[in-house]
Amino acid sequence: MSSITELKDTVNTKTLNLVLLSIATGGIYSILWMYKNSPTIASITKKPIVDDTYVIWLAVCVGLGSAFASTGEEAFDIISGILTLASAVLYIVWAFKARSSLQDYALNVHKVDLRMNAFYTFIFHVYYVNYCINDLPEVKRKQEILTGTQPTQVQS
Numbered sequence: 001m002s003s004i005t006e007l008k009d010t011v012n013t014k015t016l017n018l019v020l021l022s023i024a025t026g027g028i029y030s031i032l033w034m035y036k037n038s039p040t041i042a043s044i045t046k047k048p049i050v051d052d053t054y055v056i057w058l059a060v061c062v063g064l065g066s067a068f069a070s071t072g073e074e075a076f077d078i079i080s081g082i083l084t085l086a087s088a089v090l091y092i093v094w095a096f097k098a099r100s101s102l103q104d105y106a107l108n109v110h111k112v113d114l115r116m117n118a119f120y121t122f123i124f125h126v127y128y129v130n131y132c133i134n135d136l137p138e139v140k141r142k143q144e145i146l147t148g149t150q151p152t153q154v155q156s
Contacts, residue, residue, distance in 0.1 A: 095125035
């Protein structure tokens with residue numbers, strides 16, 4: 001049986017760092033994080049999220065949407081809006097697939113009821129998924145305390 005910290009240790013990204021690096025790189029870092037960690041999450045949870053092509057198309061939508069936004073032409077502005085909307089949808093779909101994968105993993109492997117807020121998943125997508133990955137050991141610790149299944153410690 002795997003350790004509850006295996007996923008957190010493998011992904012190894014603090015949420016604040018993810019947010020700050022995404023801001024500093026104009027959103028590119030979050031795409032790179034998804035590209036690097038989607039296979040990792042899928043291999044540990046044993047449930048596929050997305051393949052590399054999905055993340056590449058997300059990057060194409062973000063990149064072309066940004067490129068067309070700065071032209072000043074009305075037609076390109078419309079295309080830019082459509083591509084920006086498409087990239088938002090791709091982020092959200094990824095987040096809900098990752099959410100489902102994490103919840104199933106926590107329940108089936110570690111017997112932890114990981115309750116991930118659907119609204120937060122929708123609004124914060126990649127960042128909320130990373131937060132929940134980092135919070136998984138703490139959720140298990142709290143559940144063990146509440147159910148009384150935590151090993152007793154000998155007091156001296």
